[in-house]
Amino acid sequence: GEDVEQSLFLSVREGDSSVINCTYTDSSSTYLYWYKQEPGAGLQLLTYIFSNMDMKQDQRLTVLLNKKDKHLSLRIADTQTGDSAIYFCAENTGYSTLTFGKGTMLLVSP
Amino acid sequence: DAGVIQSPRHEVTEMGQEVTLRCKPISGHNSLFWYRQTMMRGLELLIYFNNNVPIDDSGMPEDRFSAKMPNASFSTLKIQPSEPRDSAVYFCASSLQGAGTEAFFGQGTRLTVV
Numbered sequence: 001g002e003d004v005e006q007s008l009f010l011s012v013r014e015g016d017s018s019v020i021n022c023t024y025t026d027s028s029s030t031y032l033y034w035y036k037q038e039p040g041a042g043l044q045l046l047t048y049i050f051s052n053m054d055m056k057q058d059q060r061l062t063v064l065l066n067k068k069d070k071h072l073s074l075r076i077a078d079t080q081t082g083d084s085a086i087y088f089c090a091e092n093t094g095y096s097t098l099t100f101g102k103g104t105m106l107l108v109s110p
Numbered sequence: 111d112a113g114v115i116q117s118p119r120h121e122v123t124e125m126g127q128e129v130t131l132r133c134k135p136i137s138g139h140n141s142l143f144w145y146r147q148t149m150m151r152g153l154e155l156l157i158y159f160n161n162n163v164p165i166d167d168s169g170m171p172e173d174r175f176s177a178k179m180p181n182a183s184f185s186t187l188k189i190q191p192s193e194p195r196d197s198a199v200y201f202c203a204s205s206l207q208g209a210g211t212e213a214f215f216g217q218g219t220r221l222t223v224v
Contacts, residue, residue, distance in 0.1 A: 042217050043153075102153075
């Protein structure tokens with residue numbers, strides 16, 4: 001099948017690091033993405049990584065890519081309550097199309 | 111730019127009725143996508159257009175679903191007749207054509223069929 005797999009739920013305390021994991025299926029995907037969805041809103045692109053990279057850092061966000069295992073992770077440093085949302089991993093499976101995972105709900109408690 | 115605009119934000123309809131969801135993509139974007147989001151199935155791509163032409167509609171669940179893009183600034187997704195299992199949040203997204211370009215999502219239409 002062509003499922004992008006993510007764990008469904010993660011709970012952390014404010015100030016801790018959060019790590020959200022994803023496995024994807026298409027080894028030919030050239031870009032992999034992390035999107036964030038806040039309640040009642042659409043998805044918003046957080047960051048993306050090109051498949052020839054193994055790490056990308058953007059302020060509090062660190063993306064790690066293991067192409068051999070088709071594993072992608074998103075680390076959020078110093079997690080804040082405002083980071084509470086659903087996070088979607090996605091791979092591009094066609095020239096313009098994305099296949100999304102079911103999303104990981106991140107709950108940050110004070 | 112106001113972003114991708116969808117209407118209505120919420121729709122409640124009775125089973126058997128026709129439902130039309132509307133989308134205005136970001137000006138200049140030439141790819142448009144319709145997604146459906148449910149708890150059980152997550153985010154599913156229904157159909158996408160490039161330059162107003164439907165490219166892949168393999169995600170459209172049944173013949174009851176149809177989508178059109180008469181011009182570069184407007185698209186509709188129609189369900190006729192609607193059924194309770196169509197209840198979901200429907201998202202429209204647009205982007206510039208090509209891998210690696212960001213897809214911008216609308217706020218979604220929450221459809222409830224009773």
